[in-house]
Amino acid sequence: MGPIGIFDSGYGGLTILAEIKRRLPDFDYLYLGDNARAPYGSRSFDVVYDFTLQAVKELFRQGCHLVILACNTASAKALRSIQQHDLPEIDPTRRVLGVIIPTVEALGNLSESRHVGVVATPGTVLSHSYSIETAKLFPDIGVTEVACPMWVPLIENNEADSPGADYFVEKYCREVMRTDPLIDTLLLGCTHYPLLYRKIRREMPDRVKIVPQGQLVAESLADYLQRHPEMAQQCTRGGSMSFLTTENPEKFNSLAGLFLQQPVDSRRIQLG
């Protein structure tokens, strides 16, 4: 038995962890941020896959039986290969889940105009995972994907609240509405972006719903654990959260504390 593992390239996955913890407070959680190598958003497929696989193996080594890739870029570029090729070899009883499918599943009830915008990292947009998965479940919904390469670096450098961030938020929000003015729902397809929520809300027309993923992923995980009691039994219940980072722990603690609004005490590890 072990904690539920939550992985992200950096701090963004903490927005998912916060919602999962709210929804499923009794489980233990082990968060791993590959902060030393973040952001992943502009990295190539092979590199994101290698880094993500290293992180998953580390979380397995730490005792996790279930790992959530709380990162759209990793979910888009590595999840399928890990599920299909690596898991059967490493340990077929363990599971790795992503954030894109649970988010897309919720889309059907969210958009009335059937025009949806997705803001995400360049890697996620280039993979077209959101368009592809939406077309499978809701062929009547049109998806406009816009890459926002500057948003993660701003957040990782604690500049999300600065006036400098306004320029880049306005730039990409305008691009979304220019590309498809009929959009009524904007998905935040990157786990970092809830940190820019207030600025995005200000830039988008009032009629457009802004949808972060945290609650959708948390709800989907609760449902998964109910449908898979054999996996729920492998997850320890002590209500704890522990943190691993590949960067300096003091640096991680101070920024992660802002994301989670509570003190964080992390430990450094090396991947690869």
Ligand code: DGL
């Ligand atoms: N938080 C990650 C995501 O959801 C990405 C960030 C990165 O570029 O590292 O895509």
